[in-house]
Amino acid sequence: MKIEANDKEIQDIFSLGYFKIPRFQRPYSWEVDEVESFWNDVVKENPENYFIGSMVVYQSKKPYFGIVDGQQRLTTITLILSALRNAFLKIGENNLARGIHKYIEKANIDNEDEFVLRAETSFPYLQSYIQSFDGLKLNCEVGSEELKLKKAFDFITKKLIESIPELSSLIDNQSQPSLFTNHDTAIVQQLKAIRDKVLSLKLVFIQLENEEDAYLIFETLNARGKDLTTPDLVKNLLLKKLQSKSIALDKAKEAWNTLTKQFDGISDLDVLGAYLLHYWMSKFEYTSDKALFSKVKLHLKNDESKANALIIDLNESASHYCRMLKPESAVWKKEERDIKRLLESLNIFKVKQQSSFVLSLLRAYYSQKISLKNLKTTLIKIVNFHYCFNAITKQRSSGSIATKYSSLAIRLSEIEDKNDFQPILNDLTNFLRTKRPEEDEFVVKFSELQYLSNITKFKSIIRYTLNNMLPTAENGLDINLNNMTIEHIIPQSFIGNGFKEEAVASIGNLILTSEDVNSNMLANKSPVEKIKLLKSISYPLEKAVINSDDWSTETVNKRTKEMASKIYNELII
Template structure:
C-alpha cells in the first residue's frame, strides 16, 4: 500500500490551508462525558508552571487517518477516516475558549483562535476548517459561528452530544473551575500568581501543540484497509456484521457461497460508487425500515432474525433485493440526468433529489424515496402520482426544515409507515390512496402555520460569503422564478441578483431585495444603482424581471420588507399549496 505517515501537531494541521470533511457515512460524533472529560483533564494535567508563568508540554494524540493530498491544499478537501471524534472535540473546545476570550474583552485572542475553526480561501471567502455532513447545519450555527446569530436546538443524538460537550467545556473553563483544578496539582500560591487569561492561553497552546501520526491515503479503499489493520484488535461487531455473518453461514457452500460474496461486494461497491458515498450500516437501516419494520439499530439484528426465515432461497432473494435497493439508493443521493438517459421529463426529479440531499440535508426522506422507486420500477404508480409524492416531500422540507428549522421525532415514523404500506400496494389505485393517507395527510399536520413561515421566510438572505443560509435563500428565489415562468426546472444561466447593490450594507442581503437574473446580465449590471440597472434588466428573458421593472420605477431599502412578505405569501399559497389566513388577498401579480 502506498501511504505516507507523518508526524504533525494540531496547529500545523488546522493551519495547513486544507478543509477537512467528515463524510456522512462516518461514525457520528458520539463522545460521552467520560471521553471528553478525560481529554480535557489530560490537557490540563499536562500544563506546567514556574516563576509566575504557565506553559504547555508535549502530548501525543495517537494516529489520524485521512484520504487526500495535503500538498494540494484548498483544491480538494481532505476526508477524515479516523480522527473525527478528536478533531470535533478540539473544534468545540476552541469555540468555547474563543467565547471565553471574548467575554474578557480579549477580542484579538478570540478572533485569532477562531481562525482554527474558520479560515479564508484564496478568494478571501470564509470557509469552515472542519466540515461535518451528519451534524450540518447545527454544528455550523452552534460551534462554528463566532457571533452565534442563529439559535437552534439539538434534534438528534449527535447534536445533543455536541451541545453537552460544549456546555461541559464552558463550565470547566470558568476562572474558578480552572484554578480549582490547577491548585490540586500546583498549589494555591503558584496558581494565584497566574492570570485567568494566561491559563486560557496555555490551554489553547497545549491543544495546538499536541502531536499525532498523520497517515494520508490516496483513496478510500486504501484508507479502509489501513483502518481495518489499525482497528483489528478488540473491535466489537456491529449489527451489519452480525447480519452478514448470519447470511454467509447459510450461503457458504459452492455456488451459494460465491453468489453471497459477489452480491455483498457488489452492494458495497455500489454504495461507494458516487460522489456522495454511504456506509453499509446506514443504507441497510434505511432499507429495512422502508420495507419491513421501523426499529433502532440496537435491535435490528433481532428484527432481521424474526423477519427473514433462515433459508437458502430466501437469503438469496434478500441479497438480490438489497442490491437493487442499493442501486436506487445511490440514484437518490447522487442524482444525475444520465441515470434517466438525459430525458427532459426527468430533469425535475434530479433537481428535487439534489435539493433534498444537498440543500436541505435531510436523510429521513430516503426511506420514503426508496419505496417510491420500488413501486415505480414495478409500474404500480402513475407518473403524476410519483411526481406528486416527491414534490410533496420536497416542499414540506423547504418549509419545515429549511425555513422554519422545526424539529420532530415523528418524521422517520411517518416515512417508514408510508414506505412499508406503499411497497405492499398491488395496483395504482391502492398506491394513490396510500400516498394521500400515509404521506400527504400526516405531513400536512406538521406544516408550519403561515404566521411562523412568513416570519422565518423574511429572515432569508444571500451573500457571497460562505454562509449555510445561502443555499435555502437561493433555492427559494429559483423556485419562485420557476413558478412565475411556468417551468419545473431551474434556469441553467441564472444567478442571484441584489437589486440594491450588496455593497450598500447587510440590509441589501435580504430576500426582499433579491431576484433571479441571467449571469451575464448580472455581471454587466455590477454594482450600479437601480435606475442605472434598468437598461440591463430590460435585456433579460425572465418573466419575473420583466414584471419587476414594469412595476418598480425606483427601488430603495424601505421596499424590502413589504416585498419579502409578498414573496412569502405567494410561496406559501401557490408553491406549497397552503391556505392563507382569512383576509390575506395576495395575488400572483403582487410577487414583483
C-alpha cells in the first residue's frame, strides 16, 4: 500500500480537482453544536494557518478523488464558502462571489461546470439549494441528511450575520446597491477576512493509491478510535464485497439506501445499529454491539453470495422491525389489532431484551410459518412477563434473558412447518416462568406506584395497568387507553385536608375515566359522591376492584394490595 502525506491549505486542496464522497461513507451527520464548535475554531478564534487535522483520499482517476476521512469537515467548509458567496451576491459584489464560487464549482476538462464536492446521498438538495450559484430551487423531499445540511447551512448563515450585523438589513433587502462595488468598504473587508481564514486552513492531506486501500483504511480508522458506528462499518463491508458492475446503477448502494430509508420516521438515535444487532441475534447468534462487526465480517469472508443474501434479507426484515418499533404507524388488518396493542405495550415498558425474538415472530407470521393465534398467544406471554419483570419490579437481567430470546429466535427462523412452533413456545413458557418474580415482591413494588400532577414517573405504567383491568366496552362506556384520563377518587385538593399525599397519589386511589366524566361529572367531588356517580353511569366498579362505598386511607391501601394480587394471578405466562 502506497501512502503519500503532505501539509496543504484548503484552497490548495480545492484546486487539486474534484472530491466525491464514496458509496461506503456515511451521510452528513454533524449536528448544530458540532457545526458551532467548528465555526468557533476556524472563524471566531482562528489564528493564522489554523490546523484542522487530516484528510484521507484515494485517486480514482485524475483529477477525481474519493474521500475516506474528512468528509464532515470538507462538507461544512463547502457550506461556509457557499454562505460567504451568497453574502457577496446580496451586497452586489458579483466578482467576489464568483471568485469564491470557483472553490465550490468549476469547469472540468470538457469545459463543463462540475461541483468540487460531490455527495450522492444528498442529491439534489446540496447541489441545488446550497452549492448552486444561481440558487435554483428544485422541489425535493428533505430526508434526514438533507435536514442536517439545511440546519447546518441556516446556522452558518446566522453566525455570519452575527459576525457582521450590518449584513442583516442588506441581505433582507433584495436590491443590490452600487455602494458595495467598492472593495474597500468595511463589510466587504470583513467578509474577505472570513473567506481568507477558511481558505488558509491547514491539514495533512493523505493520498492512497486505490479504492481497495480506502476500504481497509476506513476500517482501520475505526479501530484507532475514530467516530464510526457499527452500521458505518457493516455498510462499508457489504459494499466492498458487492462491487458495482454497472456504471448506471449501483445495486448494493441502492439496497443499503432503501434499508436506511425505512427508518426515516423513527427518532431513536441509533435505530439502525439496534436493528442490525437484533437482526443478527434473530438469525445467527447472540452477540454484543461491539462484537457485531467482527461477527458479520467472519460470516461473509470472501463470499459475495452471502453478502448479497444478507443485504436482501436485511431489507425484508426491516419492515417487521419498524412494525415492532412503531406499531401505531403500521397498517393492520382488523383481526391483527390485538397484535398492534401488544407491541405498543412492550414500547410502554421500554424493554429491548425480547426484540430479537419478537422480530423473528413477526417474520415467521408474515411468511406464514406460524398462525395469528400462536403469534398472539406468544406475545401475550412476553408482554405479561415484562410487565411483571421490568415495568413493576424493575428487575435487571444479567443477559440470560436476551440470550435465551436469541436462541429461540434462531430456532424459529429455521422452522419449515407450523407444527414445529409448539416446542419453541413450550420452551419459552417454561423459561419465563422460572424468571418471573414472586407474588410478594410484585405486590410490594406495585404498591410504590404513585401519580399526582407533579409526580408523573409512573404515569404510563399506571395508565396501562388501569386500562388492562377494564373491559374494552361496558354499557356504552368507551374504555380506550388513548381516550381515558387518570382520576383520583380522593381528589388532589384533599391533600392536607384529612389525607396524606401518599394515599391520594397511590394507584389504589386511581381509576380511568373519559375526559368528559373526569372534568364535568366527578371534578373535585368527595369520594362518596364520585362512587355514587360512577354507579349511576354503570362504571365497571367490580372489575376496577372498587368494592366499598366508604373511602379512606385504609380503603386505598386495601384496594392496592387486592389490585396487585388480582393482576399478578391473572397474568398469563
